[in-house]
Amino acid sequence: MSAQGTPTPPIWLLPEPPERRWGLGRAEIVRTAIAIADSGGSDALTMRAVAKELGSSTPMSLYRYVHNKDGLVDLMLDAANAEVTTPEKPGEDWRADLTRLSHDSWTMMKRHPWFAELVHQRPPAGPHASRRQEFVLSTFVGLGQDLSAAVSYHRLLDGYVVGQALQRSEEMKMWQRQGFRGLDDVQELAGAWFVDVGSDAEPRFPLLERVVKDFLGADPHAPATPAEDVQFTLGLDCLLDGISTRL
Amino acid sequence: MSAQGTPTPPIWLLPEPPERRWGLGRAEIVRTAIAIADSGGSDALTMRAVAKELGSSTPMSLYRYVHNKDGLVDLMLDAANAEVTTPEKPGEDWRADLTRLSHDSWTMMKRHPWFAELVHQRPPAGPHASRRQEFVLSTFVGLGQDLSAAVSYHRLLDGYVVGQALQRSEEMKMWQRQGFRGLDDVQELAGAWFVDVGSDAEPRFPLLERVVKDFLGADPHAPATPAEDVQFTLGLDCLLDGISTRL
DNA sequence: CCTCGAATGTGTACGTCGTACACTCTATGT
DNA sequence: ACATAGAGTGTACGACGTACACATTCGAGG
Secondary structure (H helix, E strand, O other): OOOOOOOOOOHHHOOOOOOOOOOOOHHHHHHHHHHHHHHHOHHHOOHHHHHHHHOOOOOHHHHHHHOOHHHHHHHHHHHHHHOOOOOOOOOOOHHHHHHHHHHHHHHHHHHOOHHHHHHHHOOOOOHHHHHHHHHHHHHHHHOOOOHHHHHHHHHHHHHHHHHHHHHHHHHHHHHHHOOOOOHHHHHHHHHHHOOOOEOOOOEOOHHHHHHHHHHHHOOOOOOOOHHHHHHHHHHHHHHHHHHHOOO | OOOOOOOOOOHHHOOOOOOOOOOOOHHHHHHHHHHHHHHHOHHHOOHHHHHHHHOOOOOHHHHHHHOOHHHHHHHHHHHHHHOOOOOOOOOOOHHHHHHHHHHHHHHHHHHOOHHHHHHHHOOOOOHHHHHHHHHHHHHHHHOOOOHHHHHHHHHHHHHHHHHHHHHHHHHHHHHHHOOOOOHHHHHHHHHHHOOOOEOOOOEOOHHHHHHHHHHHHOOOOOOOOHHHHHHHHHHHHHHHHHHHOOO
16 A cells, blocks of 8 residues: 555545546446455455456556555545435434434445445545535534534444444454364364463353354354344444433 | 465464574564554554564564564554453443443553554454453343343444544544645645535535644644543443443 | 547556575574 | 574565556547
8 A cells, every 4th residue: 555655645636537538437447446345355456456357457557547546445435435325414313314324334334345444544535425424413513512522423423333344344354264164163263262261161261252152153154144233233222322312 | 464365363373482592582573563563653564674673684583483474463462452451350330340441442542553453454362352352241241231232332342442543543644644834734635635615605514624624723743632532431431321221 | 531649558667565485593402 | 512403594576556658549630
């Protein structure tokens, strides 16, 4: 990544390349990049990979359109953000609004597991992100909160959603990490990953061990995991409860 | 990083190198790596940099001790986690316990801004992390919750703390991004980063703009920022409120 | 229809990263 | 004093992002 050399400014500062007469375009590039990251994870997102997928033999073609990789990431994040529908104005029921918004974001991040990993690598200044943030802020300000409290609550909510998504993508990686056969490996892993497990009679982390066993005992190829959504909703409700007592 | 090739298992699976007779040691390596990351950020954390700092001319010396970079990161994360004191057993007042634990973690992550960026890049299986997790789980289980609820609440809290730390380190990077002179640049930035700002008369994101101005208007070299801690505490309390109504 | 110039794609190459492999050096037990 | 395991070094490879010069392609004016 750009690391440190010259921390790239958001791509929005740079002019959109003029209307293309032939050749590639931002939209196509971003779509391809998203497809790659969707299927291969954020590690698979490589300028070379995107270029190859597009048929271009070298990655250099892309640079005319996206300026650099950080710019491409900016565009991907914004495209993903565009998939969650943000109301124009706060409605009657603030809690319903925010619940819907959070759930929309959550399903978007389930669709794009790379989002949570990449979003912390760029300043959060995309147009759609800004729009959503403005909406949430205005919701709380409309409820009589001052701006700094509104910012706090927005952070709280946003951090929660992204954090859950991050944790989810970690778990997915854990599954990919090795192909399990059965519960034998589970035992091995549970015993190995958590050091100082202690004797069988008195394990050092009994609860943790049960969690790991439950987790690893589940079918990795189970289609849908409603439990995930239930957990998400529980946390969110609990958070909104806490907020609402403070309004 | 290891990217994808062979997702490195946690370093605790590998035997600690036998007691050194001369030369380096894990402790010294990890200490140096943490010092580098503390001062230069997670981007500065390079095997080469660590080796140079240690006086070794090549990074290869390190590999006998830490196996690979992921292993070094595992050790760094665990060392940082060791800095937050986890009680042996849940006490009388669960809320005080968790508040103290969260605040401890938060100050640790303020001390080590790289922590939040690196923690999501490795499985959360370090001994100290496990111990803290076990403590939180047992707190909730002791309150009569079932295990999956306990896991939810733990995630909620942990995700909150790390998320706040992540946001903080993002802001710090934003400061470093360029050396501001005064409010002129601020105006420019505020107008530029948030696209479609709209006319001066009717900005498209009025609240957001105020937030950015407030943020950029503050003194970047202000020593302590108690406001930060106040925000942290607000969110945490609000979260604990939400949890406590569900117990 | 041909040609010219701007818009677009390509090849090559550099610097950085993690790290494998073979090598040399060092300190210790005999 | 010397063999030997334990430790550090040098060199090198492949992947990455991307700068720069070059080749190619298209659309408009003669």
